[in-house]
Amino acid sequence: PPLDEILNLHDFEAIAKLVMAEKAWAYYSSAADDEITNRENHAAYHRIWFRPKIMVDVTKVDWSTTILGHRSSMPVYITATALGKLGHPDGELNLTRAGAKHGVIQMIPTLASCSFDELVDAAQPGQVQFLQLYVNRDRDITKRIVQHAEKRGIKGLFITVDAPQLGRREKDMRMKFTAEDPSEVTKSGSDGVDRSKGAARAISSFIDPGLKWEDLDWFKGITKMPLILKGVQRWEDALKAYDLGLAGVVLSNHGGRQLDFARSGIEVLVEVVSKLKEKRGLTFPNEKFALFVDGGVRRATDVIKAVALGATAVGIGRPFLYALSSYGQDGVEKALQILHDEFEMNMRLLGAQTIKDITPDMVDISNISSH
Numbered sequence: 525p526p527l528d529e530i531l532n533l534h535d536f537e538a539i540a541k542l543v544m545a546e547k548a549w550a551y552y553s554s555a556a557d558d559e560i561t562n563r564e565n566h567a568a569y570h571r572i573w574f575r576p577k578i579m580v581d582v583t584k585v586d587w588s589t590t591i592l593g594h595r596s597s598m599p600v601y602i603t604a605t606a607l608g609k610l611g612h613p614d615g616e617l618n619l620t621r622a623g624a625k626h627g628v629i630q631m632i633p634t635l636a637s638c639s640f641d642e643l644v645d646a647a648q649p650g651q652v653q654f655l656q657l658y659v660n661r662d663r664d665i666t667k668r669i670v671q672h673a674e675k676r677g678i679k680g681l682f683i684t685v686d687a688p689q690l691g692r693r694e695k696d697m698r699m700k701f702t703a704e705d706p707s708e709v710t711k712s713g714s715d716g717v718d719r720s721k722g723a724a725r726a727i728s729s730f731i732d733p734g735l736k737w738e739d740l741d742w743f744k745g746i747t748k749m750p751l752i753l754k755g756v757q758r759w760e761d762a763l764k765a766y767d768l769g770l771a772g773v774v775l776s777n778h779g780g781r782q783l784d785f786a787r788s789g790i791e792v793l794v795e796v797v798s799k800l801k802e803k804r805g806l807t808f809p810n811e812k813f814a815l816f817v818d819g820g821v822r823r824a825t826d827v828i829k830a831v832a833l834g835a836t837a838v839g840i841g842r843p844f845l846y847a848l849s850s851y852g853q854d855g856v857e858k859a860l861q862i863l864h865d866e867f868e869m870n871m872r873l874l875g876a877q878t879i880k881d882i883t884p885d886m887v888d889i890s891n892i893s894s895h
């Protein structure tokens with residue numbers, strides 16, 4: 525269908541399923557084991573309800589914000605998803621270019637199909653990019669990647685901590701990933717890999733399962749970029765990250781692709797905000813320590829719920845992959861435009877003029893927790 529018939533982010537998924545190569549669909553859509561967490565990620569938002577304010581002047585509404593000190597046209601960023609060329613020959617460039625048009629930050633994955641430099645070169649002057657880091661067993665390689673990224677102007681290093689081993693994504697495992705596959709190209713991947721059990725396994729064998737808290741000192745010694753842990757799932761770990769002086773955490777279960785029965789990021793957010801207030805007197809959103817959430821975000825209302833509960837911004841993954849697979853850059857731009865339109869309408873209906881007006885009293889979370 526033509527792009528103007530797409531009404532929401534869910535639509536991209538339905539179309540991608542029809543038009544994508546089977547292998548690519550399996551890699552993008554799959555999640556771990558019985559995919560319970562993947563479903564829960566989105567379902568958790570259905571348990572949060574709004575408490576809108578009436579008769580606020582919402583002639584003008586503004587949903588722009590700042591993320592780690594950088595302007596963003598909305599409290600959303602394009603999160604890191606590997607192997608963009610499985611879906612489209614231009615791969616992650618579609619995300620860079622669409623991000624530029626809409627003033628949205630892109631997190632470049634370690635396992636991008638395009639080379640890191642290609643994606644940085646494609647950015648517009650002033651366009652902000654982050655880097656997602658898989659830590660290599662060979663720390664010299666990691667050091668080189670990190671220092672190169674800083675030199676190229678990357679504004680935040682998101683270290684993935686939920687993938688000491690790749691989860692079992694059985695849909696993907698049923699697909700053989702062959703060396704001839706042109707879309708397999710990843711410039712920063714690894715050698716001597718098992719290609720017989722799906723894309724994920726083929727590209728991930730270099731990741732260090734020995735990564736530990738003590739290693740963060742080493743990272744602080746090699747870079748000045750803000751450090752963020754991606755994949756935190758309990759308040760105790762968020763507190764530790766804060767105490768170690770990190771810039772933030774992403775409350776995420778990797779789109780349900782790692783530990784099945786991990787909780788949704790939005791529920792973990794409620795726990796983290798409550799405990800960090802209790803233990804350290806922190807309030808959120810917080811300039812010194814950012815809480816990000818990802819997983820299952822498909823509507824501006826989902827984003828608004830996360831913001832109300834204290835998130836600085838949320839990451840969105842699969843919808844942008846489905847958009848680029850179906851329509852290339854135009855698709856990603858359309859996805860971002862849809863989110864903008866949804867923000868405008870929902871801010872008005874909620875009675876919120878700016879992001880600062882989206883406060884905890886705007887949501888009813890009695891169905892999700894007792895924190």
Ligand code: FNR
Nearest residue numbers: 552603604605606684778779818819820840841842
């Ligand atoms: C991911 N994600 C991910 N995360 C990461 O830290 N490094 C990576 O290489 C990847 N690769 C990747 C590939 C694909 C196909 C998907 C769908 C996801 C996880 C990603 O950053 C994010 O946590 C989730 O995608 C968020 O969930 P949604 O928005 O996809 O539901």
